[in-house]
Amino acid sequence: MSVTELTYRQAIARAIADEMEIDDRVLLFGEDVGAAGGVFKATEGLQERFGPARVLDTPISEQAIVGCAIGASLRGLRPVIEIMFADFAGVCFDQLANELAKYRYMTNGQVTVPVTVRLANGAGGGFGAQHSQSVENWFLNVPGLTILTPATPGDAYALLRAAIRDVNPVLYLEHKGLYNLTGPVSDADLDVIGRASVVREGSDITLVASQLMRHRALEAAELLAAENVSAEVIDPRTMVPFDYETVRSSITKTNNLICVQECSPGGSWGATLIATLAGDSLELFDAPPLLVGGDNTPIPYSGALEAAWLPSPERIVDAVRRTLAY
Amino acid sequence: MAAERTAATRRVVEKTKSDERGLELLAKMLEIRGVEDEVQRMFTQGLVRGTTHLCQGQEAVAVGVCATLKQGDSMTCTYRGHGAVLAMGAQADAVFGEIMGKAKGLCGGKGGSMHLTDVAVGAYGAFAIVGAHLPITVGLAFASRYLGDDGVSVCFFGDGTTNIGAFHEALNLASLWKTPAIFVCENNLYGEYSPLRTTTPIERLADRAASYGMPGVVVDGNDVFAVIDTAEEAVARARAGEGPTLIEALTYRQVGHSRSDPAKYRPPGELEEWLARDPIVLLERKLAEDVTDPARIAELKEQVRQAVLEALERAKSWPDPELDARFANVLA
Numbered sequence: 295m296s297v298t299e300l301t302y303r304q305a306i307a308r309a310i311a312d313e314m315e316i317d318d319r320v321l322l323f324g325e326d327v328g329a330a331g332g333v334f335k336a337t338e339g340l341q342e343r344f345g346p347a348r349v350l351d352t353p354i355s356e357q358a359i360v361g362c363a364i365g366a367s368l369r370g371l372r373p374v375i376e377i378m379f380a381d382f383a384g385v386c387f388d389q390l391a392n393e394l395a396k397y398r399y400m401t402n403g404q405v406t407v408p409v410t411v412r413l414a415n416g417a418g419g420g421f422g423a424q425h426s427q428s429v430e431n432w433f434l435n436v437p438g439l440t441i442l443t444p445a446t447p448g449d450a451y452a453l454l455r456a457a458i459r460d461v462n463p464v465l466y467l468e469h470k471g472l473y474n475l476t477g478p479v480s481d482a483d484l485d486v487i488g489r490a491s492v493v494r495e496g497s498d499i500t501l502v503a504s505q506l507m508r509h510r511a512l513e514a515a516e517l518l519a520a521e522n523v524s525a526e527v528i529d530p531r532t533m534v535p536f537d538y539e540t541v542r543s544s545i546t547k548t549n550n551l552i553c554v555q556e557c558s559p560g561g562s563w564g565a566t567l568i569a570t571l572a573g574d575s576l577e578l579f580d581a582p583p584l585l586v587g588g589d590n591t592p593i594p595y596s597g598a599l600e601a602a603w604l605p606s607p608e609r610i611v612d613a614v615r616r617t618l619a620y
Numbered sequence: 621m622a623a624e625r626t627a628a629t630r631r632v633v634e635k636t637k638s639d640e641r642g643l644e645l646l647a648k649m650l651e652i653r654g655v656e657d658e659v660q661r662m663f664t665q666g667l668v669r670g671t672t673h674l675c676q677g678q679e680a681v682a683v684g685v686c687a688t689l690k691q692g693d694s695m696t697c698t699y700r701g702h703g704a705v706l707a708m709g710a711q712a713d714a715v716f717g718e719i720m721g722k723a724k725g726l727c728g729g730k731g732g733s734m735h736l737t738d739v740a741v742g743a744y745g746a747f748a749i750v751g752a753h754l755p756i757t758v759g760l761a762f763a764s765r766y767l768g769d770d771g772v773s774v775c776f777f778g779d780g781t782t783n784i785g786a787f788h789e790a791l792n793l794a795s796l797w798k799t800p801a802i803f804v805c806e807n808n809l810y811g812e813y814s815p816l817r818t819t820t821p822i823e824r825l826a827d828r829a830a831s832y833g834m835p836g837v838v839v840d841g842n843d844v845f846a847v848i849d850t851a852e853e854a855v856a857r858a859r860a861g862e863g864p865t866l867i868e869a870l871t872y873r874q875v876g877h878s879r880s881d882p883a884k885y886r887p888p889g890e891l892e893e894w895l896a897r898d899p900i901v902l903l904e905r906k907l908a909e910d911v912t913d914p915a916r917i918a919e920l921k922e923q924v925r926q927a928v929l930e931a932l933e934r935a936k937s938w939p940d941p942e943l944d945a946r947f948a949n950v951l952a
Binding site for chain 2: 321347350352353355357358359360361362363364365366367368369370371373388389392393397398399400401402403404405406437438440461462
């Protein structure tokens, strides 16, 4: 495949289709993923193309969806399943955290569970507190799960193909606010899991941000450039295993760090990143590293309140100014 | 005359065959009973960590159902699953070894009493979250359909499981997709410490099958031949692509829920009543009626007892896992 322009949503459907095309073991199921093409239209056309035996609609039964995928994977299949709004991971938390993540370990490697779980993250759309969360942090403390958070069509495509090929269970978090984003997609490099991406080079401060926040961090970097502040922006792309090395080498240059995340601060990936680097690389910092994130509240519904909850480019810029003035 | 002689000969041959089969079933049930009795003793000796859940009194369900399976079929069970895993053919020493956390245990000491797994014999795992393995069984069965083999997937669980959401999600999906799954509910009258009637507004759990458009069958779970007949029907239905069955096997947990439970909640006389219907006693009686030489039964009991003790001694002699082993197999 040469480089193609696709939306984030189309990149997801394309990745699944390309893996289904070359591997009969790959199948897709979830609520409304077939006939309806997915509530976010991220699986549009797949049932027409691959038939109802490989693209199946399920009842509203998240535990059954995840458990069935685990069971099917034990026999060598490569199920891709959709949990729709990522918040619904709460309904099947046992299957994800206790079964999927631990099955191989508890059996001492007698089984492999190559399941790809797609979940739609993200605030900003006015969906309220139960349809807007970014849930990667719920699973950071569950060894055994690989967690991916693509922010661009290109990463969405490459990471999803890599996830489906991975022999281990993968949580693949899409962001609802990015489905319409357009960008180049290519299959030239599918070895992307665990590799962060430096998406803007800079010398004064390192901004680590994922999904929607990556784009807001880039906006902030633009605003900062007008003030002669040079910000480097890193998108981790993979939450587990986290690419500490790329961030560490950036801070070696900038000596300042801000994590921008779409979630409350406690028990978050940003908190873990800061704790890790403070623990092993404190001498690199000119100022205390900062965490810019959502408020420590559920996500509110009102447009005005939700906008205030989400980190804005201006809030990021303000945090950078404070850090550099330290 | 010739025809009569042939018929008589056939009867003798069939009798011998069923005798042999009866003795095989008895041997397996005795092995499970022997292992469970030893595990109970090991507990008092401090050889078992955490907790353990035993299945004395329920052996005929696991042995009867698993006797109807063939290679390529799969089985999942609960933390009260030592019997089911042995019934599939796991080796007793590796079972003991796992329960003691040894390197040569079934799961290298990483699973323990509640997670005995032996994929090589089709025992895909014992699960310690009530109901969690039912959806997984649906997936195993679904895979057989997807791959076009005629495998079936059996799932053992207790009466308490029929009140958890995963039970309902799994039966619904299994039936909707006509997966070759066999759901075997071992109704032993107690969900942990609670009598069934205090947690469940209906008495016949098999009735729940009707909600999901599948047959619900009740069987005497202490009669191994009745279990076999019922399971054979469900397995045939599943292999023929006609979908899942819910079997409710009526049986009794002769011991408490787990190691710390003296089971004082039993009404007086209940245990004695069920001990009189102990599945091993019932099978021995049946075999004796069927003119099996009593000496053969006695000999078999002694052989199995010796084999269990030898397996235990072997497992005890095995080393603990290397400390580095704890890092292995988080990921493939």
